[in-house]
Amino acid sequence: MRDEGKKKQSRIATPSATSARSAFSEFDFIEHIRHQANTKRHNAQQHSVLSTQRSVLLSGIGDDAAIFRGSSQTDFCITTDLLVEEIDFRRTTTTPRFLGWKALAVSLSDIAAMGARPRFALLSVGVPQEIWRTEFLAHFYEGFFALADEHQVALVGGDVSRTPERIVIDSIVIGETKRGRAILRSGARPGDHIFVTGALGGAAAGLQLLEQGARPPRRAATSRPPNARTQLLLRQLRPMPRVAWGAWLAERKLATAIIDLSDGLSSDLAHLCRESKAGAIIEAAAIPHKKALDSLSLDEDQRLALALHGGEDFELLFTVRPQHASRIPLEVDGVPATRIGEIRKQVSGYKIDFDGHPRDLQSAGFVHFK
Amino acid sequence: MRDEGKKKQSRIATPSATSARSAFSEFDFIEHIRHQANTKRHNAQQHSVLSTQRSVLLSGIGDDAAIFRGSSQTDFCITTDLLVEEIDFRRTTTTPRFLGWKALAVSLSDIAAMGARPRFALLSVGVPQEIWRTEFLAHFYEGFFALADEHQVALVGGDVSRTPERIVIDSIVIGETKRGRAILRSGARPGDHIFVTGALGGAAAGLQLLEQGARPPRRAATSRPPNARTQLLLRQLRPMPRVAWGAWLAERKLATAIIDLSDGLSSDLAHLCRESKAGAIIEAAAIPHKKALDSLSLDEDQRLALALHGGEDFELLFTVRPQHASRIPLEVDGVPATRIGEIRKQVSGYKIDFDGHPRDLQSAGFVHFK
Numbered sequence: 084m085r086d087e088g089k090k091k092q093s094r095i096a097t098p099s100a101t102s103a104r105s106a107f108s109e110f111d112f113i114e115h116i117r118h119q120a121n122t123k124r125h126n127a128q129q130h131s132v133l134s135t136q137r138s139v140l141l142s143g144i145g146d147d148a149a150i151f152r153g154s155s156q157t158d159f160c161i162t163t164d165l166l167v168e169e170i171d172f173r174r175t176t177t178t179p180r181f182l183g184w185k186a187l188a189v190s191l192s193d194i195a196a197m198g199a200r201p202r203f204a205l206l207s208v209g210v211p212q213e214i215w216r217t218e219f220l221a222h223f224y225e226g227f228f229a230l231a232d233e234h235q236v237a238l239v240g241g242d243v244s245r246t247p248e249r250i251v252i253d254s255i256v257i258g259e260t261k262r263g264r265a266i267l268r269s270g271a272r273p274g275d276h277i278f279v280t281g282a283l284g285g286a287a288a289g290l291q292l293l294e295q296g297a298r299p300p301r302r303a304a305t306s307r308p309p310n311a312r313t314q315l316l317l318r319q320l321r322p323m324p325r326v327a328w329g330a331w332l333a334e335r336k337l338a339t340a341i342i343d344l345s346d347g348l349s350s351d352l353a354h355l356c357r358e359s360k361a362g363a364i365i366e367a368a369a370i371p372h373k374k375a376l377d378s379l380s381l382d383e384d385q386r387l388a389l390a391l392h393g394g395e396d397f398e399l400l401f402t403v404r405p406q407h408a409s410r411i412p413l414e415v416d417g418v419p420a421t422r423i424g425e426i427r428k429q430v431s432g433y434k435i436d437f438d439g440h441p442r443d444l445q446s447a448g449f450v451h452f453k
Numbered sequence: 454m455r456d457e458g459k460k461k462q463s464r465i466a467t468p469s470a471t472s473a474r475s476a477f478s479e480f481d482f483i484e485h486i487r488h489q490a491n492t493k494r495h496n497a498q499q500h501s502v503l504s505t506q507r508s509v510l511l512s513g514i515g516d517d518a519a520i521f522r523g524s525s526q527t528d529f530c531i532t533t534d535l536l537v538e539e540i541d542f543r544r545t546t547t548t549p550r551f552l553g554w555k556a557l558a559v560s561l562s563d564i565a566a567m568g569a570r571p572r573f574a575l576l577s578v579g580v581p582q583e584i585w586r587t588e589f590l591a592h593f594y595e596g597f598f599a600l601a602d603e604h605q606v607a608l609v610g611g612d613v614s615r616t617p618e619r620i621v622i623d624s625i626v627i628g629e630t631k632r633g634r635a636i637l638r639s640g641a642r643p644g645d646h647i648f649v650t651g652a653l654g655g656a657a658a659g660l661q662l663l664e665q666g667a668r669p670p671r672r673a674a675t676s677r678p679p680n681a682r683t684q685l686l687l688r689q690l691r692p693m694p695r696v697a698w699g700a701w702l703a704e705r706k707l708a709t710a711i712i713d714l715s716d717g718l719s720s721d722l723a724h725l726c727r728e729s730k731a732g733a734i735i736e737a738a739a740i741p742h743k744k745a746l747d748s749l750s751l752d753e754d755q756r757l758a759l760a761l762h763g764g765e766d767f768e769l770l771f772t773v774r775p776q777h778a779s780r781i782p783l784e785v786d787g788v789p790a791t792r793i794g795e796i797r798k799q800v801s802g803y804k805i806d807f808d809g810h811p812r813d814l815q816s817a818g819f820v821h822f823k
Contacts, residue, residue: 112613116594120608140573140607149609151573151627154524161531163625165577165612203510203521207535207623224486237510238490239519242535243482246619253577253612253623255533257521 117144142267145358147196147343148258150265158265160258162193168249176293179219180302181320182252183226189345190256191234191324192397196343198266198333199258201326203239204231207253209246234326264333266401271340271359275402275426278411280325280418283348284386285373287393289319311378318373322397327416329399337410338401347394350446353433355400362431364441365424391435392447402426487514512637515728517566517713518628520635528635530628532563538619546663549589550672551690552622553596559715560626561604561694562767566713568636568703569628571696573609574601577623579616604696634703636771641710641729645772645796648781650695650788653718654756655743657763659689681748688743692767697786699769707780708771717764723803723816725770732801734811735794761805762817772796 120143141150141158148162166172166186177185187204194201206227210220231238236256292315293299299320300313309317325343332338342355348370356363370390381389401420403411411420427434433444490513511520511528518532536542536556547555557574564571576597580590601608606626662685663669669690670683679687695713702708712725718740726733740760751759771790773781781790797804803814 112590116608119594119598140609143607143609144611149573149575151609153529154527157524159523159529161573161575161610161625161627163575163577163610163612163623165579165614165621165623167579167614167616167621169617170579170615203519203531205519205531205533205625207533209535209537209540209621220482224489228489237513238486239510239513239521240531240533241514242533242623244535244537245540246537246621247539249617249619251535251537251579251616251621253533253535255531255575255625257531 120144141265146268147193147341148199150197152262153259154262156262158199158260158262160194160197160199160260160265161255162190163253163255164189164193166252166254168251174250176299177320178226178299179222180226180229181299183223183228184230184321185226186223186252186254187227187230187236187256188322188324188397190254191230191236191326192322192343192345194256194258195324195326195329196266196341196399197258197260198264198329198338198341199260200330201234201236201256201258203257204236205239205255206241207244207255208241209244209251211246211248211250214250215245234324260333264336266329266333266338266341268340268342268355268358269360271355271361271402271426272404273361273426273428274405275339276405276408276422277352277363277365277400277402277424277426278420278422279344279348279371279398279400280328280420281396281398282371282373283344283391283396283398284376284389284393285315285318286322286395286397287319287347287389288373288376288379289315289317290393290395292316293319311375314375315373315379318375319395322395324397325399325418328418328420331415332401335410337403337407339404341399341401344396344398344400345394347392347447348400349391349433349444350394351400352444353446355402356426356429356433359402359426360429362427362429362433363424363444364427364431364434364436365444366436368438369421369423371419371421371423391444490514511635516638517563517711518569520567522632523629524632526632528569528630528632530564530567530569530630530635531625532560533623533625534559534563536622536624538621544620546669547690548596548669549592550596550599551669553593553598554600554691555596556593556622556624557597557600557606557626558692558694558767560624561600561606561696562692562713562715564626564628565694565696565699566636566711566769567628567630568634568699568708568711569630570700571604571606571626571628573627574606575609575625576611577614577625578611579614579621581616581618581620584620585615604694630703634706636699636703636708636711638710638712638725638728639730641725641731641772641796642774643731643796643798644775645709646775646778646792647722647733647735647770647772647794647796648790648792649714649718649741649768649770650698650790651766651768652741652743653714653761653766653768654746654759654763655685655688656692656765656767657689657717657759658743658746658749659685659687660763660765662686663689681745684745685743685749688745689765692765693788694767695769695788698788698790701785702771705780707773707777709774711769711771714766714768714770715764717762717817718770719761719803719814720764720816721770722814725772726796726799726803729772729796730799732797732799732803733794733814734797734801734804734806735814736806738808739791739793741789741791741793761814
């Protein structure tokens, strides 16, 4: 996948006065749409007094997924992710199987970031005529179903369309939680501890390798214990959504806020903080780097930059009240979590601490439109 | 919108031995995916015995929308529609406002065809950099919200992405019905009467006008009573999903099957019949033509061809048990319905009757991949 990033309406950052962006970015635009949608919703809810039976929207634009009430016991979350050839991936640096896997993985990650269990998927796929004539789609769906099976997600619908040149995929996933248990980005409070699952920087390093000419690993390489280089490529090509962690946190009501790391730690932490109207400080030394990064000739700054700003690790960043921090286990389903910092008041901004020397943390996530 | 059509996974036609298609079409492919998804689902449901709380999938690939159980009182329907520039629309023959309207309309029509009330929408939009710099998206969302407001649909999420050249839109709508009231394509039985709402052929005629160089009507032309030519253009550019009819039929349990007319009467009737394992006969003289067609110099065969095979009218075709046919009102919400034929046994195939002379009815819908 390309690192140029994508902005979900559900991943909203209010443009701040200190923002380096001078032009009207997609953040501004999405904020505008969010405002419009909220106004319309308000009007619709006034109307809905007339309606005898009407499902309730609990949370819309502004999080990893929207939430609506299913029943007295269940809430549903829904998310959509658009993947466009040459922007989000290239045919030459992935395979149809990896692409099918990743199309589902990015949406499962959004559902995990709500603390929900994924249930149903829909898939809209557009391909040019020359791709239609190949085995592309058969392999694409093979990759999709490989991951869907792991999480018992049922493909329930979709759309197949022709495109002039490029492949385009829209991946939609519906998850469910017990009523009121979905976890938003907005619940973090000053003093909360900040954790991340897994290790960071691997997906961005894998992308660099692909851009330098590495080819996607063959199928056989993915079944035996992969070497460091293959591990980095797989982090980029075949991400593992942290569904078990999300559900674990939600079921125990332990996380106050969650976001998935798609844009990069520095950006996604800022997104979470803006929704929570808070600041944060993280410790540089505490950030878990992907071990396989050691196989590359990188200095410490380069490794830190990959972990801080490299996107698509699809780990979860979550916050926990200080009195509950000790209840976070070393790992869930074989995946560790690491405490990397603390939520602060909004006026404190975003800091990164180098052995007692805090510096300003700049978001260096991906902007589609400059 | 382009008339080259698109095949939804949820609009499945089992390839028949008599099909003129010799190559592997998208119908074959979708049938294959449907089979795979059903097998996987079966496996997942066996697993789900282990799960204490799990939402139930009621109907997946094979209809206008998938259905899942929300609560003891409510079922949800979900649909997705991919619109690709140069395949489904051209920038030169529509406007951003019409495009935003139509993106929602096509999905609302699917929800109407389940007899459900639309509630929530998500919108994934990809645009090239040069479009981003314009007012395109502002006007696009204006058109979207104009229709969303009419149906009290809340935009709850989405994705905004950059594309290399073309605009791409994926429109997702969730609707709800009372438990067990959603209407499938598969419930029609021999003897059922066949009805269509509204009048047919207008959208295809509008497309022809646009392809011959007509420009989309200006905004002012859409508020005053439009002339015949403008009416045809608006049928193509600003379709009216028959939500009121769908809900009316479902609430009274009057329809045994419904499909929306997106591919064209001859194709969509065949889709419904295949899902219902039935045949059909329709009366040529009974098919309601859009009145505005009279303004064009068309002979009777041309008018009939537009009504039979022209797509994108987004009217509903529905079936009713003979003993209930008299309960179908002349109109719902100002939109008429007309009885056009009868469901027959599968072995009878599809026929069209010209004043007592039945002939074979060939589907002439749109195939993406030949």
